[in-house]
Amino acid sequence: MLNQLTLSQLTQKLASSEISARQIVESCLAQIGRVDGKIHAFLSYNAEDALAQADAADKALAAGATHAEKPLLGLPIGIKDVIAVKDQPLQCGSKILGNFISPYNATVIEKLKNAGAIVFGRLNMDEFAMGSSTENSAFGLTRNPWDITRIPGGSSGGSAAAVAADECIATLGSDTGGSIRQPAALCGCVGLKPTYGRVSRYGLVAFASSLDQIGPFTKDVRDAAILLSVISGQDTADSTSIPQAVPDYSATLTGDIKGLKLGLAKEYMIGGLDREVSAAMQAAVKQYEKLGAEIVEISLPHTDYAVATYYIIATAEASANLARFDGIRYCARVDGADPLELYSKTRGAGFGPEVKRRIILGTYVLSSGYYDAYYLRAQKVRTLIRQDFLNAFEKVDAVLTPTTPTAAFKAGEKTDDPLQMYLSDIFTISCNLAGICGISIPGGFTQSPKLPIGLQLLGKPFGEETILKLAHAYERSTVWHGERPGMLN
Amino acid sequence: MGELYSFAMPTDVDVKYVAHLARLELTPDEEEKFGAQIKNILGYIEKLKELDVTQIEPTAHAVPLVNVFRHDVCRPSISNEDAMRNAPAKANGLFVVPKIVE
Numbered sequence: 069m070l071n072q073l074t075l076s077q078l079t080q081k082l083a084s085s086e087i088s089a090r091q092i093v094e095s096c097l098a099q100i101g102r103v104d105g106k107i108h109a110f111l112s113y114n115a116e117d118a119l120a121q122a123d124a125a126d127k128a129l130a131a132g133a134t135h136a137e138k139p140l141l142g143l144p145i146g147i148k149d150v151i152a153v154k155d156q157p158l159q160c161g162s163k164i165l166g167n168f169i170s171p172y173n174a175t176v177i178e179k180l181k182n183a184g185a186i187v188f189g190r191l192n193m194d195e196f197a198m199g200s201s202t203e204n205s206a207f208g209l210t211r212n213p214w215d216i217t218r219i220p221g222g223s224s225g226g227s228a229a230a231v232a233a234d235e236c237i238a239t240l241g242s243d244t245g246g247s248i249r250q251p252a253a254l255c256g257c258v259g260l261k262p263t264y265g266r267v268s269r270y271g272l273v274a275f276a277s278s279l280d281q282i283g284p285f286t287k288d289v290r291d292a293a294i295l296l297s298v299i300s301g302q303d304t305a306d307s308t309s310i311p312q313a314v315p316d317y318s319a320t321l322t323g324d325i326k327g328l329k330l331g332l333a334k335e336y337m338i339g340g341l342d343r344e345v346s347a348a349m350q351a352a353v354k355q356y357e358k359l360g361a362e363i364v365e366i367s368l369p370h371t372d373y374a375v376a377t378y379y380i381i382a383t384a385e386a387s388a389n390l391a392r393f394d395g396i397r398y399c400a401r402v403d404g405a406d407p408l409e410l411y412s413k414t415r416g417a418g419f420g421p422e423v424k425r426r427i428i429l430g431t432y433v434l435s436s437g438y439y440d441a442y443y444l445r446a447q448k449v450r451t452l453i454r455q456d457f458l459n460a461f462e463k464v465d466a467v468l469t470p471t472t473p474t475a476a477f478k479a480g481e482k483t484d485d486p487l488q489m490y491l492s493d494i495f496t497i498s499c500n501l502a503g504i505c506g507i508s509i510p511g512g513f514t515q516s517p518k519l520p521i522g523l524q525l526l527g528k529p530f531g532e533e534t535i536l537k538l539a540h541a542y543e544r545s546t547v548w549h550g551e552r553p554g555m556l557n
Numbered sequence: 558m559g560e561l562y563s564f565a566m567p568t569d570v571d572v573k574y575v576a577h578l579a580r581l582e583l584t585p586d587e588e589e590k591f592g593a594q595i596k597n598i599l600g601y602i603e604k605l606k607e608l609d610v611t612q613i614e615p616t617a618h619a620v621p622l623v624n625v626f627r628h629d630v631c632r633p634s635i636s637n638e639d640a641m642r643n644a645p646a647k648a649n650g651l652f653v654v655p656k657i658v659e
Binding site: 166167168169171172264265277278304307308310370372373375376377379380387391394395396397398399400401403404405406407408409410411412413415416417419421424425427428429431432435442444445446447448449450451452454486487490501502503504529 | 570572575576577578579580581582583584587591594595597598601602604605606608610613614615616617618619620622625627635639640642643644645646652654655656657
């Protein structure tokens, strides 16, 4: 079953001609045929196109191409439906884009293709990446492979579920307030949000431009390092990408973390933390001590203000970014007597409830008379939250937290109470506000039902090497990442 | 009035007016539902006024980059055909829109 293997395992088998890229894609397609009717991770995929890309990779391998030059040669990578792939559909989980076909490739897609990857499929998501459960997709729920009555997390729920269900080897998602790390935690895979500016956002449909980053979902930490090395780097098409050299992230995975300092924030020991999540966290702390890391208590005093700050800044930016969906140059247009009526009707018919709610909130906090009280104040609190982390990182190399307060919740459980849904992002949101990096890794399971628990490591700006090293050392000393959902057996 | 006291109390949001600003048509049901939910969210957001931020600089985004320029030279762009590919209504390589001026 090639679809169950990792990028690094498949690379070895391809390099020794033991298998072909076509066999890998066929294995993924067969798995999609078996399980995606229940999971619904994919909105669409083009099997013929994927096989043609695989054949081209096999030809290149036969002609002597190596993975030293093209690290992802012959390996299929699934794409969240918010990243532009030329000539493929792009809907952002929304009805408003109609039958939009991308006229160009996002920079990360160009980088994947240059690295030889097979760019494959459109993965389900909360509409315009707004949500924590993938229930806000206009095209139906994605189910958690560990329990199909539960949500996979969000907004990149399809990207997480596809990896967890072995439908794809690795995928890309986007993270604005936890949309990679939270679904990775709830589905039991690895998800990494890079430092703001590490990865180009060109071709990523903007939700909140000062918070959005693209990142990988993988089956293990090594694969996350491999994929991050491919997609990182400055891009002239994104003026917020940073001119900083891209290391070979997998070179840092030595297993030796002796002397590294790991912070525990006392503000993260909150009341709403599930008992089993809390126990997994304590076990992880012990494990890290055993591996030679030094545990240091730290304080992030403005933690309690992060969710409120986020929902002002993110909705304000979203209300401006989503103004472009007006029915003039693209979109499923609803006609009106004048342009104003056309805009209002097109947007009223095309956007779903959560997107409308956030546009209203974002427009309100930016509107005349409220800007200073809400938006400007939130930007100032953002400074305090960022400063909390910069202060902490003078004492520690990374911060260890649970990724989410609970394991995956039931579909429908929080849909009527947006504020409760927002509060489930409490551990992931500060990372985006501060612009730092974070990774979620499997850290255990709840007992009954058996559901994954995620651990999060937060690192300094451009501290990806350190969090990957710490994540890898934990992973190889524990068994969690090797477990597979019961429905797959 | 000091900044500490300028925070608006969570009053009823005029959803109809804000939706007009956002060029977003809502049904009466949506107006009512969003009004109640947003009032609830704004009530939660009130906690930000506990902090004194008078001496704090705002953060627009977390990266210390300013004024990133590129050289002012021509470079390839997408073709007219590609740009028009997803147009809901088009003619002669242009987007068709409702009449704006009488």
